[in-house]
Amino acid sequence: MKLIVAIVQDQDAPGVIEELMEKEFRVTKLASTGGFLKAGNTTLLSGVEDDEVDKVIKVIEDNCRTREITTSLLTVSMPGDTYIPYPLEVKVGGATVFVLDVEKHVRI
Known part of the structure; x- marks a missing residue:
């Protein structure tokens, strides 16, 4: 048995969850926050057989799309406390997926 941990964008999560449930996979949704953009994302947990x-x-690949957004990250422009927002285009979306071995699974 494997535990799949998938970190997806909030916008992509409903499609992933819906399709996983349609295909009779169990899935648990956790709210999480990304480190770089400090934006919300969703962490999905699913225990499945190896095959x-x-x-x-x-399912995750079919529902998670990458897209570019423009964001303003604060950067230092001068020594001291002066900050100017600097627009930056970054790619978001897609998914980060971890597949872990499960030593024991108990369903109560």
Whole structure:
């Protein structure tokens, strides 16, 4: 058995969850926050049999899209306390997926 931990953008999460449930995979949704943009994202947990890992990853790939956004990160422009917002285009979306071995699974 494997535990799949998928970190996806909040916008992509509903589609991933809906399709996983349609295909009868169990999924747990956790709210999380990314470190770079300090923006909300969703962490999904799903325990699956070894031969179903690729099916779950395919669902994630089909529902998570990368896109570019413009954000303003604060950068120092001069010594001291002066800050000027600097617009920056960054890619967001997609997913980060971890597949972990499960030593024991108990369903109560």
